[in-house]
Amino acid sequence: MKTIRPAERKTGKYGLEDLIGAVSAKEDAPFRRRRKKAHSNEVDLSAGVEIVPGFPDRENRLETAYDELRNVLCRWKVPRSGKYAIRTEAEPSLEPEEFILKTTAESCRILSGNIEGVRRGLYELSGILSGARAPFLPEGVIRKKFFVKNRVSRCFFGPIHRPPFNIDELNHDTDYYPEAFLNRLAREGINVLWLTVEFHEITCSSILPLEPEALRRLRKLRRIVEKCRRYGIRVFLFCIEPAGFFGKSEFLDKYPELSGVDCGFSMHCFCPDSPLAQKHLYEQTFFLFSEVPHLGGLIDIPAGEAVASCFSSGGSPTEAPVPFRCPRCGRLLPWQALNRSLEPLIRGMRDADPETEFLCWLYQPSGGQTLHPWVEDCASHLPDGATLIYNFESGIAVRQRGKVRIGGDYWQSKTGPSKRFLRMAEVSRKAHKPFGAKLQVCNAFEISTVPNIPVPGILYRKYKVLRKVGAGTVMYGWYFGTSSGFMHRFALRLACSDLRKSEEEFLFDAAREEWGAADAETVVSVWKLFARGFACYPVNDGIQYDGPFHHGIVWPLFAEAELRDLYPSWQPAEVSGDCIGACLAEYPLADAEAQCGKMARIWKEGLKRFLPLRKKHRENPECMEDLRMAEAAGLLLDSGWHIFRFYLLRRRLYAGDLSALDEMEEIVRLERKASQRMRALCLEDVRLGYQPEAQVHKFDPEKLELRIRQLKELLDKKIPDLRVRLRRGESPRFPDSVTRRVCKPDGSIHRQKTFTWSIDRAGEEIRVRFQCKKLSGNDLVSDQVYVIFGDRLCSEFPVIIRCGRTGTVAGKRFFHPLRTRLFDNAESWGMEWVVPRSLIRDNPSMFNIQRQYMRTSPDPERIKETSTYAAMMQCQHGSERRIDSWCPEAAPVALSPFIHPAGWGLLSL
Numbered sequence: 001m002k003t004i005r006p007a008e009r010k011t012g013k014y015g016l017e018d019l020i021g022a023v024s025a026k027e028d029a030p031f032r033r034r035r036k037k038a039h040s041n042e043v044d045l046s047a048g049v050e051i052v053p054g055f056p057d058r059e060n061r062l063e064t065a066y067d068e069l070r071n072v073l074c075r076w077k078v079p080r081s082g083k084y085a086i087r088t089e090a091e092p093s094l095e096p097e098e099f100i101l102k103t104t105a106e107s108c109r110i111l112s113g114n115i116e117g118v119r120r121g122l123y124e125l126s127g128i129l130s131g132a133r134a135p136f137l138p139e140g141v142i143r144k145k146f147f148v149k150n151r152v153s154r155c156f157f158g159p160i161h162r163p164p165f166n167i168d169e170l171n172h173d174t175d176y177y178p179e180a181f182l183n184r185l186a187r188e189g190i191n192v193l194w195l196t197v198e199f200h201e202i203t204c205s206s207i208l209p210l211e212p213e214a215l216r217r218l219r220k221l222r223r224i225v226e227k228c229r230r231y232g233i234r235v236f237l238f239c240i241e242p243a244g245f246f247g248k249s250e251f252l253d254k255y256p257e258l259s260g261v262d263c264g265f266s267m268h269c270f271c272p273d274s275p276l277a278q279k280h281l282y283e284q285t286f287f288l289f290s291e292v293p294h295l296g297g298l299i300d301i302p303a304g305e306a307v308a309s310c311f312s313s314g315g316s317p318t319e320a321p322v323p324f325r326c327p328r329c330g331r332l333l334p335w336q337a338l339n340r341s342l343e344p345l346i347r348g349m350r351d352a353d354p355e356t357e358f359l360c361w362l363y364q365p366s367g368g369q370t371l372h373p374w375v376e377d378c379a380s381h382l383p384d385g386a387t388l389i390y391n392f393e394s395g396i397a398v399r400q401r402g403k404v405r406i407g408g409d410y411w412q413s414k415t416g417p418s419k420r421f422l423r424m425a426e427v428s429r430k431a432h433k434p435f436g437a438k439l440q441v442c443n444a445f446e447i448s449t450v451p452n453i454p455v456p457g458i459l460y461r462k463y464k465v466l467r468k469v470g471a472g473t474v475m476y477g478w479y480f481g482t483s484s485g486f487m488h489r490f491a492l493r494l495a496c497s498d499l500r501k502s503e504e505e506f507l508f509d510a511a512r513e514e515w516g517a518a519d520a521e522t523v524v525s526v527w528k529l530f531a532r533g534f535a536c537y538p539v540n541d542g543i544q545y546d547g548p549f550h551h552g553i554v555w556p557l558f559a560e561a562e563l564r565d566l567y568p569s570w571q572p573a574e575v576s577g578d579c580i581g582a583c584l585a586e587y588p589l590a591d592a593e594a595q596c597g598k599m600a601r602i603w604k605e606g607l608k609r610f611l612p613l614r615k616k617h618r619e620n621p622e623c624m625e626d627l628r629m630a631e632a633a634g635l636l637l638d639s640g641w642h643i644f645r646f647y648l649l650r651r652r653l654y655a656g657d658l659s660a661l662d663e664m665e666e667i668v669r670l671e672r673k674a675s676q677r678m679r680a681l682c683l684e685d686v687r688l689g690y691q692p693e694a695q696v697h698k699f700d701p702e703k704l705e706l707r708i709r710q711l712k713e714l715l716d717k718k719i720p721d722l723r724v725r726l727r728r729g730e731s732p733r734f735p736d737s738v739t740r741r742v743c744k745p746d747g748s749i750h751r752q753k754t755f756t757w758s759i760d761r762a763g764e765e766i767r768v769r770f771q772c773k774k775l776s777g778n779d780l781v782s783d784q785v786y787v788i789f790g791d792r793l794c795s796e797f798p799v800i801i802r803c804g805r806t807g808t809v810a811g812k813r814f815f816h817p818l819r820t821r822l823f824d825n826a827e828s829w830g831m832e833w834v835v836p837r838s839l840i841r842d843n844p845s846m847f848n849i850q851r852q853y854m855r856t857s858p859d860p861e862r863i864k865e866t867s868t869y870a871a872m873m874q875c876q877h878g879s880e881r882r883i884d885s886w887c888p889e890a891a892p893v894a895l896s897p898f899i900h901p902a903g904w905g906l907l908s909l
Contacts, residue, residue, distance in 0.1 A: 013697075013700055013701075013702040013703075014682075014686050014689070014690070014697045014700040014701075015697075016157065016174070018686040019157040019686055019687065019690065020157070020174075020175075020176070020178065021686075022685075022686045022687065023157075023178055023180065023181040023184070023484075024178040024179075024180050024181065025180060026071075026179075026180045027071075027180070027621075028071060028074070028075065029075065030075050030076075030077065031075045031076050031130075032619060033076075033133075033134050033135075034133040034134065035133045035134040035136070036134070038134070038136040039136070041138060041139050041140075042136040042137060042138050042139065043084065043103065043104075043105055043108075043136065043137045043138075043139060044134075044135065044136055045073070045076070045078050045082075045084060045129075045135040045136070045137060046076075046078060046135055047079070047082050047083070047084070048078060048079035048080065048081050048082020048083070048084065049073055049078055049079070049080070049081075049082050049084050049085070049086055050080070050081055050082055050083075050084070050085050050086070051066060051069060051070065051080075051085075051086050052085050052086065052087040052088070053066060053088055054087050054088050054089045054090075055088040055089060055090055055110075055112070055115070055118045056090065057115060057118075060230075061115055061119075061229065061230060061232070062088075062115060062118055062119060062122070063230070064179075064182075064183060064186070064230050064231050065118070065119045065122040065123060065126075065186070065231075065232070066122065068122065068123065068126050068183060068187065069086070069122050069125060069126045069129075072126045072129045072130050073129070073135070075130075076129065076134075076135035077135075078135050084106075084107065084108075085106075085107045085108070086107070086108045086110070086125070087107060087108070087109050087110070088109075088110045088111075088112075088118050088121070088122070089109055089110070089111050090111070090112070090113070091111035091112060091113055092113050093113065094111065094112050094113035094114075094117060095113065095117075095145060096113070096114050096116060096117065096149070097112075097114070097116045097117045097120055097145075097146045097149070098112065098113065098117050098143075098144065098145040098146070099111065099112040099117040099118065099120050099121035099124070099143070099144060100112070100121075100141065100142070100143045101121050101124055101125060101141070101142040101143075102141050103137055103138065103139050103140055103141075104139055105139065108125065108137060110122060110125065115232070116191070116232050119186070119232045120144065120146075120189075120496075123186065123187050123189075124142065124144065125137075126187070127187070131513055131514075133516075144496040145496060146495050146496045147466075147467055147472070147495065147496070148463075148466070148471070148472060148473070148474050148494075148495035148496075149472045149473065150191065150192050150357070150359075150387075150436065150472065150473035150474070151189050151190055151191050151192065151474060151476065151491070151492070151495060152190075152192040152193075152194060152236070152299075152359075152473065152474065152475045152476060153185065153190045153192070153193060153194075153441075153476040153477065153482040153488070154193055154194050154195065154238075154477070154479070154482050155176045155177065155181075155193065155195070155482075156451065156479075156480065156482045156483040156687075156690075156692045157176065157690065157692065158176045158195060159176075159196075159695065160196060160479050160692075160693065160695060161196040161197070161198070162196075164571075164572065165572075165695055167695075168201070168217070169195060169196075169220075170195075170197065170202065170216075170217035170220045170221055171201075171213055171216060171217055171220075177193075177224060177227055177228065181484075182227065182228060182230075182231045182233065183231060184484045185231070185233065185484055185488075186231040186232055186233060188484055188488035188489050188491075188492055189488070189489075189491070189492030189495060189496075190233060190476075190488065191232055191233055191234060192233065192234050192235075192236055192296060193228060193233055193234075193235055193236070194235070194236040194237065194238045194299050195224070195235065195237065195238065196237075196238045196239070197217075197237045197238070197239055198239065198243065199239060199241050199242075199243065199284050199288075200243070201213070201214060201217060202214050202217045202218060202221070202288065203284045203285070203287050203288040203291075204283070204284070204287055205279070205280045205281075205283035205284050205287070206279065206280070206283055207254075207255060207276070207280055208251075208280065208284070218291050218292060221235075221292050221295070222291075222292050222293070225292055225293075225294050225295055225296075226294070229294055234294075234295075234296030234297070235295060235296050236296045236297045236298060236299050236357075236359070237288075237295070237297075237298050237299070238298075238299045238300075239298060239299070239300055239301075240300070240301045240302075240305055240306045240308050241281075241284075241298075241300055241308065241341075241345065242270040242272060242277075242281055242308060242309050242341055242345075243270065243306070243307075243308060244260075244263070244267055244268060244269045244270055244306070244307030244308055244309075244312070245259070245267065245268045245269075245270065245307075246266060246267055246307075247266045248266075249268075252268065255276060257271065257274040257276055257277065257328075258270060258271055258274070258276065258277055258280070259271060260272075260309065260310040260313075260324075260326045260328075260329060261310045261313040261324055261325045261326045261329070262325065263307055263313055264782065267307045268307075269307055269308065269309055269310045269312060269313050269326070270308065270309045270310070270341075271309070271310055271326055271328055271329055272309050272310070272329075272337075272340040272341040272344075273310075273326075273328040273329050273332065273337070273340050274328060277340075277344075278340075278343075278344045279344075281341065281344035281345050281348065282344040282345075282347055282348040283348065284345075284348065285298070285344075285345045285346075285347075285348030285349040285352070286348035286349070286351055286352050287348075288348075288349070288352075289348070289349045289352035289353050289356060290352040290353075293353070294353075295353070295356065296356060296357065297349070297356045297357035297358055297359065298345065298349065298356075298357075298358050298359065299359045299361055299389070299475075300342070300345070300358070300359070300360055300361065301361045301362075301363045302338055302341060302342065302360060302362070303338075303362070303363065303364075304362070304363035304364055304365065305363055308341070309337065309338075309340070309341040310324045310326045310329035310332075310337050311324075311329075311334060311337040311338045311340075311341060313325070314334055314337075314374075316366075316372075317364040317371050317372060317375045317420075318368040318369075318370060318371060318372055319372055320372060320374070321333075321334050321372070321374040324337060333374070333377065334374045334375075334377065334378060335374070335377040335378045335380075335381040336381075338378050339381065339382075339383050342358070342360060342382075342383050342386055343383045345358065346358045346383055346384075346385040346386060350385055357385075357387065358385055358386045358387065359386075359387050359389050359436065359473060359475075360382060360386045360387065360388055360389065361389040361390075361438060361475070362375075362378065362379075362388060362389070362390055362424075363391070364390075364391070364394065364420075365391060365394045365408045365409035366394070366408045368395065368406065369395050369397055369406065369418065369419045369420060370419065370420070370423075371420050371423055371424070375424075376423065376424070376427045379424050379427045379428050379431065379433065380427050380428070380430070380431040380433070381431075382428075382431075382433050386433075386434075387433075387434040387435065387436050387472070387473055388424065388428055388433060388434070388435050388436065389436045389437070389438050389473065389475060390420075390421055390424045390425070390435075390436075390437065390438065391409055391410070391418075391421065391437075391438045392416050392417050392418070392421050392437045392438060392439050392462060392465075393407060393409070393410065393411040393414055393416040393417065393418055393421075394407070394408055394409045394410075394418055394420065394421075395407070395408075395418035395419065395420040395421070396411065396414050396416050396417070396418045396539070397418075397419075398414060398539045400536075400538065400539055400595060401587075401591040401594070401595060403586075405538075405539035405540065405586070406539070407539045407541070408541045409445070409478075410438075410440045410444045410445050410477075410478060410481070411440065411444055411445070411446070411539075412440040412441075412442075412443060412444035412446060412453060412455065412458065412481070412534075413444070413446050413455070413458065413534040413535055413536075413537040414458075414535065414537075414539070415458050415461045415462060415535070416462065416465075417437075417462070417465055421437070422465075422469070425469035425470070425471065426469070429469065429470060434472055434473070435469065435470060435471055435472070435473075436471050436472060436473025436474060436475065437462075437466055437471045437473070437474050437475070438475045439459075439462060439474055439475065439476060439477070439481075440476075440477050440478070440480075440481040441459065441474075441476040441477060441481055441482070441487050441488065441491050442476070442477060442480075442481050442482060442483050442485060442487040442488065443477075443480055443481050443483070444477070444480070444481055445480075445544035445545060445569075445570075446534070446537050446544060446549060447549050447550060447633055447636055447637075448480040448481075448550055448569060448570070448691050448692070448693070449550045449551055449569075449636070449688065449689050449690065449691050449698050449699065450629055450632045450633045450636065450688060451483030451485060451629065451687045451688075451690075452483060452485035452486055452487050452488075452625075452626070452629045453487070453530075453534065453629070453633050454486055454487065454527060454530055454626055454629060454630050454633075455487075455527070455530050455531045455534050456486075456487065456490045456507060456510060456527055456531075457503055457507060457527055457528055457530075457531040458531050458534070458535070459487065459490060459491060459494065460494065460499075460503050460506055460507070461503065463491075463494040463495070463497075463499065464499050467498075467499050474491075474495070476488070476491065478693070479692040479693040480691065480692040480693060482692075483687060485625060485626075485629065486514070486622070486625070486626050486629070489514075490510060493506075493510060504524070507524045507527055507528075508520055508521070508524050511523040511524050511527070514622070514623070514626075515613070515617070515623060519613060519616070519617075522609055522610075522613070523610070523613075525606075525609060526606045526607075526609050526610040526630075527606075529602055529603070529605050529606035529609070530603060530606045530630065532602055533598075533599050533600070533601075533602030533603040533605075533606065533637075534599065534603065536595060536596075536598050536599035536602065537549075537599055538587055538592055538595045538596065540583075540584070540585055540586065540587045540592075541585065542582070542583040542584055542585040542587075542797070543583050543584065543587065543592065544569075545568055545569060545570065545583070546566045546567070546568055546569065546576070546582060546583040547566075547569075547583040547640065548576070548580075548583075548639060548640040548643040548644070549636050549637065549639075549640040550569040550636070550691065550698055551569065551575070551576075551636075551689070551691075551698035551699045552576075552636065552639040552640045552642075552643045553635060553636055553639045553671075553674060553675055553678050553699055553704065553707070554575055554675070554698070554699040554703045554704055554706070554707045555575060555576050555577075555639075555643060555707070556575065556577070556707060556710045556711075557578075557643070557646055557667075557668055557671065557710075557711065557714060558577070558578040558650075559650065559653075559661070559664060559714060559718055559719055559722055559732075560718075560722060560732050560733050560734075561578065561650075561654075561732070561733070561734050561735065561792075561793055561794075562577060562578050562735060563577070563578065563579055563734075563735055563738065563793075563794055564576070564577020564578055564579065565577055565579060565582070566579055566580070566582040566583055569691060569694070569698065570691065570693040570694055571693075571694055572694045572695060572696040573694075575703070578647065578794070579794035580643065580644065580647045580794070580795055581790070581791070581793075581794045581795045581796040581797050581798065582794065582797070583797075584796060584797045585797050586797075587797075588796065589644065589647065589648050589651070589795050589796055590648060592644050593641070593644040593645050593648050596637070596640055596641040596644055597641050597645065599637060599641070600634075600637040600638045600640070600641040603633070603634050603637050604634055604638065606630070606634075607630060607631060607634045610627065610630055611627060611630075611631060613627065614627050625685070628681055628684060628685055628688075631677075631681065632678065632681050632688050635674050635677060635678050635681075638670075638674060639671060639674055642667045642670060642671055642674075645663075645667060646664055646667045646668075647793070647795055648795070649661075649663055649664045649667075650664065650732075650793065650795075651793055651795050653732060654731075654732050654792075654793060658726050661719065661722065661723060661726070664719070665715065665719050668711050668714050668715055668719070669715065671711060672708055672711040672712065672715070675704045675707050675708050675711070676704075676708060678699065678704055679701050679704040679705065679708070682699070682700055682701050682704065683701060689703075734792065738792075738846070738904065738905075738906060740905070741886070741887055741904075741905030741906065742844065742905060742906045742907075742908050743759065743847060743886070743905060743906065743907050743908070744907075744908050745759045745760045745761040745766060745907065745909060746760060747759075747760035750886060752851070752884050752885070752886060753884045754772060754773050754775065754851055754884045755770055755771060755772040755773060755785070755830075755851050755884060756770065756771050757769065757770035757771070757849055757886070758770075759907070761837070761909060763837075764836060764837045764838070765818070765834050765835070765836060765837060766834065766835050766836070766837055766839070766840065767832065767833070767834050768787055768832070768833055768834075768835070768849075769830070769831070769832040770785055770803075770830050770831060770849065770851075771823065771828050771829075771830035772785065772805075772828055772829050772830055772851060773827065773828055774826075774827055774828055774829060775853060777855070780853060780854070780855055782852075782853060782854035783804075783805050783851075783852075783853040783854075784802055784803060784804050784805075784851070784852050784853070785802075785803045785831070785849065785850070785851050785852075786800060786801070786802050786803075786848075786849070786850050786851075786852065787800070787801045787803070787848075787849045788800050788801075788846070788847065788848045788849070788904070789839065789840050789845055789846070789847055789907070790845060790846035790847075790904075791841045791842045791845060791846065792842045792844065792845065792846055792906075794846065796841065798846070799835075799839055799840075801817065801833070801835075803831050803833075805824075805829050807820070807822035807831065817833035817834055817835050818833075818834045818835060818836065819833060819834045820832070820833040820834075821833070837909070840907070840909065843908065843909045844906040844907055844908040844909070845906065845907050845909075846904045846905075846906065846907075847904065847905055847906060847907035848885065848886055848887045848904045848905060849885070849886050850883055850884065850885035850886065850887075851883070851884040851885070852881055852882070852883055853881075853882050854881055854882070855882060886905060887904050887905045
């Protein structure tokens with residue numbers, strides 16, 4: 001990986017060209033010889049080597065692997081001719097990708113039954129020589145056989161074809177697959193890459209004409225497929241097909257039998273249960289795979305991520321199935337509805353190319369630990385030609401801070417697997433169906449901005465399970481989790497091992513090859529500490545998605561409340577603020593601080609052993625990269641913990657503990673120093689800070705410099721000024737906007753544009769009542785009222801109670817009112833409910849009530865023009881959110897619990 005030096009940078013802001021440049025550099029620096037004489041069991045290649053390509057290869061698909069070996073020998077300054085021969089030979093008895101590497105004093109032979117086995121043998125030999133201390137080759141026999149057949153990754157900086165950027169990599173000229181990048185992936189054992197497509201943009205059928213730009217997309221796809229094929233990498237297309245329909249559709253007017261379940265919000269599922277639908281789906285994949293020779297296959301999410309076929313409208317995987325509200329699919333069982341969609345897609349691609357593969361990713365990230373039988377039926381009845389992919393960790397149960405917590409997706413820090421994963425693997429095994437796992441190999445939602453989190457011990461335990469259940473396919477990640485580096489190399493080692501060695505032994509072997517025998521024991525102890533520390537990561541989806549561990553290193557710190565929002569890590573949003581409670585959900589701030597402190601301290605203990613190796617291994621780029629990744633992860637873990645600690649102390653400060661300011665000041669000093677160090681690391685590796693799903697750098701040298709200046713101002717001016725005011729007996733301040741609106745629970749009627757409401761207190765109970773004017777028009781697709789109670793510093797997750805027109809009441813933080821009553825007549829609808837006074841922490845507390853309703857947007861294409869997370873969400877699915885709020889400055893609560901909380905009001909009890 002090319003290092004970006006400060007002198008090479010014109011600006012501290014990174015972009016796509018920097019990422020492509022970093023992965024494009026060829027590794028050709030000469031190796032330094034550290035031994036003069038070969039041991040008795042080694043062959044000295046210094047006199048020269050002749051490479052003899054004896055394995056049949058009419059298409060020259062192995063040329064890139066031979067080039068890799070030639071390059072390694074050249075870096076050792078080994079002449080290209082000599083008496084010693086390296087030969088590739090055919091051995092038909094070996095399985096696909098299996099190879100034998102036989103090294104004697106006379107020759108080195110690579111035997112395999114197919115091209116990809118020879119490729120793996122050539123890369124194995126290149127790896128041995130790259131890690132050697134001299135151009136000496138150990139004598140002996142190495143035989144490797146892969147139990148993970150499909151090792152699926154993606155270009156970590158490739159476009160994701162989603163808002164707000166909506167970049168389709170097939171529709172513009174940027175090359176996301178430089179030769180050096182593909183060579184590194186192939187060396188690390190990746191043999192499948194996926195990219196995102198939408199069928200209507202790239203294929204056609206007898207009822208769906210080909211789009212004008214489709215030919216351009218097909219041409220580029222052919223080039224990508226052929227380029228990757230030279231490195232033994234097949235290209236799979238990721239899709240959510242058959243896709244549903246959004247807004248008014250002339251296509252559905254013409255072919256109404258394709259209109260399935262009405263999902264509301266102007267969305268309809270695709271109904272696959274008609275001859276026309278079956279023909280349409282078949283023709284789409286047949287055309288696509290006929291037009292793109294050697295295209296490897298499809299990865300399809302049939303439900304869970306977006307509106308697709310009628311199957312996608314089913315209920316929770318842990319509950320009884322919801323009958324399909326479709327005149328055709330309503331008679332089908334869930335597995336039958338699923339197969340109606342999958343079977344024609346599989347038939348079409350297999351008729352075009354029998355070698356293709358279909359991966360059905362049954363994406364079910366949430367819910368409990370136990371699956372309902374209907375999900376198991378889907379696995380046992382999966383169509384021939386399909387491999388079921390299931391999330392390894394979704395549904396894991398972990399006890400933390402005295403409570404069992406259930407994790408969603410995705411988790412690198414948790415070994416797992418979930419009970420759900422094991423059950424789906426067992427069902428697939430009994431039905432003789434191929435099965436695979438969706439993992440996060442290199443990183444995950446815990447820290448998505450450091451491309452490689454070095455926790456090989458956790459990955460070893462996961463692969464131990466994969467081998468036991470017979471998983472032949474492993475997806476290495478989502479948009480993130482797929483950057484090349486040490487964890488890729490370790491996954492390759494696992495994929496071709498029988499895993500009979502203990503974790504300790506396996507780690508030691510890897511450490512010896514990566515770091516040398518002298519440092520192997522130290523490195524293993526470091527990896528074990530990293531795994532133990534990272535396992536302490538709080539099991540909380542909010543901390544994963546919106547918390548400080550991705551980019552807290554550039555968050556400003558506020559000694560006095562500003563009440564600025566938090567923003568999702570996976571969106572290209574602004575830098576987050578001080579409403580730390582927005583990411584906590586079921587995790588109290590004090591518990592989060594304690595748990596994160598434990599995690600950061602254990603990781604730091606590992607760094608104390610690891611970082612001293614930097615001087616010894618400074619000429620080894622891979623070792624230096626691993627040290628950089630570990631240090632960057634440690635800085636982010638420390639920063640996240642410090643942020644939780646800072647706002648816990650600020651709460652104490654506002655409660656009257658003036659001594660808390662001293663520790664807050666010390667945290668600011670530590671964070672300023674951390675940002676300075678991270679800036680130096682970013683100048684060494686452009687990948688640091690890049691969030692592949694957001695498609696932006698969440699931190700880079702420029703953003704870090706802004707934070708460094710902000711923290712300096714905090715130390716030099718704001719904290720000293722605050723200390724003076726506190727000594728004068730003044731209290732810390734709140735934003736002026738918070739005190740503009742104050743509500744008292746006296747039963748007064750408050751009138752908004754479309755509803756009235758009141759709140760009153762009776763003893764230890766709080767009663768809320770609202771009455772909404774019924775809205776006219778056929779384009780109304782949703783109508784709800786939200787009531788929010790939060791602490792004044794937004795340091796805990798708020799109580800959010802959502803009320804629907806049908807009388808449904810749902811509560812965030814799993815709270816439901818004590819009593820409810822529904823009003824509904826021709827002109828209005830409303831509710832009355834009661835909550836306990838103890839639910840409200842502060843007096844006064846943060847408070848707001850707002851009505852949200854959705855109308856069909858006249859222009860669904862507006863979604864392609866949005867540039868912020870909130871705007872994108874407000875016009876998603878071709879609908880537009882309207883808000884009528886007591887605090888008109890406040891944004892929709894449904895987008896995030898703390899979108900512009902400074903616009904809320906106060907409830908004074």
